[in-house]
Amino acid sequence: MPKVLPKSCPDKCGNLTIPFPFGIGKHCYLDETFGVECNKSSNSTSLIYSFPGGDLDGMKFKEISLLGYATVKSFPIPTCYNNSGGFSFDGSGGYYADKPFTISYVRNKFVGLGCDIFAYVQGDEDMPTTIGCASFCGNPNKSNPTSTDRGYCETALPRTINGFEVGVYSVNTLTRVWTKKPCNFAFIVDKKFSKFDQFNSTFSNISYWANRVFDAPIVLDWGIGNISCHEASKSKDYLCSRNAKCRDGHAAGRGYNCYCQQGYQGNPYLSDGCKDIDECKDPNLNECKDNAICNNTPGSYSCTCPMGYYSDHLADDGLRCIPGQGHQFSPRILLLDSESCYSYATDGITEGCSNPSLVFPHHTA
Secondary structure (H helix, E strand, C coil), X not given: CCECCCCCCCCEECCEECCCCCECCCCCCCCHHHEEEEEECCCCEEEEECCCCCCCCCCEEEEEECCCEEEECCCCCCEEECCCCCEEECCCEEEECCCCEEECCCCEEEEEEXXXXXXXXEECCCCCCXXXXXXXXXXXXXXXXXXXXXXXXEECCCCCCCEEEEEEEECCCCCCHHHCCCEEEXXXXXXXXXXXXXXXXXXXXXXXXXXXXXXXCEEEEECECCCCHHHHCCCCCCCCCCCEEEEECCCCCCCEEEEECCXXXXXXXXXXXXXXXXXXXXXHHCCECCCCEEEEECCEEEEECCCCEEECCCCCCCECEEECCCCCCCCEEEXXXXXXXXXXXXXCEEECCCCCCCCCCCCCC
């Protein structure tokens, strides 16, 4: 059942919001896999995942969203070569996640940085598919391999549950790129990320990279339990509150998420957490235009014309009320859903529309 939190539960760590089921302290989170800590120092404040023994223990959050994902900091490691083309530092490795998290194959991408490389990503034992991308820079007959081309390639992630292995190989072309640009990268990163200039491929000194901190966030999906909405709704532990709906997680076996229905907002995991949105208070949230009266309703709103006015059926951006003579009734427009499908009631008779378009009644005397 939905949770009622003690008032003492912190809901902020610095500028970051801590939404339930996450929380600081035993009575503030759903269970220990949703535990976080607020680490305050003289220089910064960090929200840190706190699940001792887990693969992700100690990771730093950049955002936790009630849409079922969290953005965390990630630190790509380069693969560097010596002048003869052998490894001086092997940055291949893995990305792994424990419940309630999965590495989002929807919100992340796989990136390879470097010239004349093949970068690869392989799913875990549940989905051992290997995919990759290649990047080649400049003319292979060009004598100067210090081209300003950084080299870039990307591809989508395979669908997997627990994690990925990544790596990058230098391709032995006629231009020995590694003599001037010895370091390449292969990593998973948020699809929206674009700050690739911070990755300088000309340094091969391991100590240089060991002291580098990159801003390359990765997105994790999270869910409740390990069963579907259909199964969870039959359980006494089902978390979706009143005025909330359920959605199965992206990855099979990684639970479900709750979200507030159209016309409501708030935390769907808390008792009475989904509050009605008063669309009439914000002109950007309703279609009641010139002279129209907005009436808030639970989860929606309606627009009515005052007596002596009638609706303009030619308006395509909402209900506009035009002065008229001989009208003894007030046409009404009622918002039904997020697809802008309306029904209207006139003289006590309500009709519906099946197409996502505006239906405005227009009456003559």
